[in-house]
Amino acid sequence: MSDVTLTIDGQSVTVSQGATLLQAARQLRQDIPTVCYHPHFTPPALCRVCVVEVEKSRVLVQSCSRVAEAGMVVHTASPRVQLARKVLFEMLASAVDLSAAPEIQAQAETYGAERDRYGKGVKRRAFPLFDDNPFYIRDYAKCIMCWRCVQACGEDVQYTFAIYRAGRGFDAHISTFEGVPIPESTCVYCGNCVQACPSGALQPRRAYWMEQGLDLKELARVSNLEQKEKSKL
Ligand code: SF4
Numbered sequence: 001m002s003d004v005t006l007t008i009d010g011q012s013v014t015v016s017q018g019a020t021l022l023q024a025a026r027q028l029r030q031d032i033p034t035v036c037y038h039p040h041f042t043p044p045a046l047c048r049v050c051v052v053e054v055e056k057s058r059v060l061v062q063s064c065s066r067v068a069e070a071g072m073v074v075h076t077a078s079p080r081v082q083l084a085r086k087v088l089f090e091m092l093a094s095a096v097d098l099s100a101a102p103e104i105q106a107q108a109e110t111y112g113a114e115r116d117r118y119g120k121g122v123k124r125r126a127f128p129l130f131d132d133n134p135f136y137i138r139d140y141a142k143c144i145m146c147w148r149c150v151q152a153c154g155e156d157v158q159y160t161f162a163i164y165r166a167g168r169g170f171d172a173h174i175s176t177f178e179g180v181p182i183p184e185s186t187c188v189y190c191g192n193c194v195q196a197c198p199s200g201a202l203q204p205r206r207a208y209w210m211e212q213g214l215d216l217k218e219l220a221r222v223s224n225l226e227q228k229e230k231s232k233l
């Protein structure tokens with residue numbers, strides 16, 4: 001397979017054919033933020049914070065999914081790119097609870113994103129906490145719809161397909177099929193989705209409740225009560 005040579009931020013770089021602009025930029029140690037990208041998954045190219053400017057391209061392109069081409073001239077930190085990233089982080093922070101996503105918050109700060117840019121009255125994503133299995137909780141108020149958990153559960157890792165997208169537009173969210181509780185889904189509790197989640201929407205159950213102030217005895221008591229309740233059904 002032949003190599004391709006392109007220019008990124010004024011520096012020439014040669015990468016293998018099929019490499020993405022993100023991989024080429026990282027080869028030059030240029031810092032590009034990513035949120036939905038995971039190095040072991042197919043890039044879903046959903047969050048767009050990795051956008052870069054490619055000369056002669058009308059629109060900004062997602063560097064995590066755009067394949068490098070010979071002769072491309074790319075700018076990873078032009079004023080247009082920086083502004084786009086700032087606005088994208090502001091939109092994300094305005095709709096989603098990022099309190100359990102310190103890495104995303106740090107990236108947003110780097111671009112000077114204002115958390116309340118769109119005002120405090122803006123509609124935020126709100127979902128009940130799903131605490132329906134012994135191993136992990138699902139707190140979709142913190143979900144940024146990055147798709148990583150779906151990829152981990154599906155074709156990129158586990159081939160279990162317990163979760164997918166439900167709803168549309170602003171109400172789109174991750175769910176089990178038909179919204180059934182996790183124990184009634186095809187979930188095998190592999191934990192790959194929890195590992196892949198960058199926002200804290202999926203968390204190990206014990207760690208989550210201990211962070212909320214429950215100690216191990218209380219947690220065991222709650223879990224035992226749940227088991228007893230379930231055994232009555
Ligand atoms: S639950 Fe986590 S991994 Fe899944 S889409 Fe939401 S933020 Fe991404």
Ligand code: FES
Binds near residue numbers: 034036037046064065
């Ligand atoms: S990291 Fe590229 S679109 Fe999300």
